[in-house]
Amino acid sequence: MATTACIKCHTLPSFDDSNSKVVFGFEVVELCKKFRNYLDENRIDYLKEDSLTVILKSVCLVDFLSTLLSKSIFKKHEREAICILSLNENEDFHYSKIRDVKSLEKYKNLISASELSNLLTKGGLTAHFQPILDIENNTIYGYETLARGVNDDGTLVYPDKLFKWAKDGDMLFYLDRACRESSLKTAAIKNIRAKVFINFIPTAIYDPNHCLQSTVKWANSLEFDPKNVIFEVVESENVEDIEHLKNILNFYKSKGFMIALDDVGSGYSSLNMIVQLHPDIVKIDREIIKDIDKNKANQSVFGAIVKIAKDNNIIVLAEGIETKEEFLYLKENGASLAQGYYFAKPSSEPIRKINF
Structure with a gap:
């Protein structure tokens, strides 16, 4: 039976691209090393919390991830093993934030949705x-x-x-x-x-x-x-x-x-x-x-x-x-x-x- 209203018909995805503090967590040390090498080569400042965690203090997440993904550094299975948490610049991590963690692969899909959403919104x-x-x-x-x-x-x-x-x-x-x-x-x-x-x-x-x-x-x-x-x-x-x-x-x-x-x-x-x-x-x-x-x-x-x-x-x-x-x-x-x-x-x- 046809419905009279459908959220999917009227709501395009959106993506908050304001500056934020970003925590990167890696399932294996090798992935963390590969990521730090990328940051060092591009002279991007970061904090190394431990061998599996890297923090970027202030970054426009969409722009940063779009550039990172364009380099094709990580394969799909590696992107799925990289966890990302975006926080406000002065916000500290709390375990209640675990629900907001997304994989790099998930962010890749969100960025694609954002690119298309922007195009469609502008006609x-x-x-x-x-x-x-x-x-x-x-x-x-x-x-x-x-x-x-x-x-x-x-x-x-x-x-x-x-x-x-x-x-x-x-x-x-x-x-x-x-x-x-x-x-x-x-x-x-x-x-x-x-x-x-x-x-x-x-x-x-x-x-x-x-x-x-x-x-x-x-x-x-x-x-x-x-x-x-x-x-x-x-x-x-x-x-x-x-x-x-x-x-x-x-x-x-x-x-x-x-x-x-x-x-x-x-x-x-x-x-x-x-x-x-x-x-x-x-x-x-x-x-x-x-x-x-x-x-x-x-x-x-x-x-x-x-x-x-x-x-x-x-x-x-x-x-x-x-x-x-x-x-x-x-x-x-x-x-x-x-x-x-x-x-x-x-x-x-x-x-x-x-x-x-």
């Missing part, structure tokens, strides 16, 4: 657009929207970093929602009236009736024709609860939107997904498309997907096309739509016509 997301070609008439069928973060200086943050922050900081829900909404808003600003493909991660959605309300609201308020909005399932291989995914897709379909299944062919189970989920469009994975004009094994997989799709009235989209030879093979063997660098790379301004 620092936009979308780039990669055109999708209708093969039959050589016109633009639509655009895949691809998320980009924008720093204060205008430099871009690419999806690999955005989603690493999200995964480290347990913020996939926030980022996935913000990307969907940003895609719709940016497409409206760019006056796109062709079909818009919007990625979403099903494991980031808890209850579609509640979690997807804002996406539907923006689509309606921006006056998108629902049949021109295509929600594209990514990371479907990681979905363990197929019924939950079906509920999400049924919710989208009930609002008049179309559904695409991404990366089809990348794993055995994705072939079964076509039949179970019955999307409107299947996007065949780049690994199948690469050199398909001369790779017999890939041709066999492609042919099987095309047959399943055609038998179920599903449109076949070949993505990741990079050569003329790949395109001609796909055109002659069942693909209806095409996407890839052969036509155009993603760009902030949508390309209105493809020449190739």
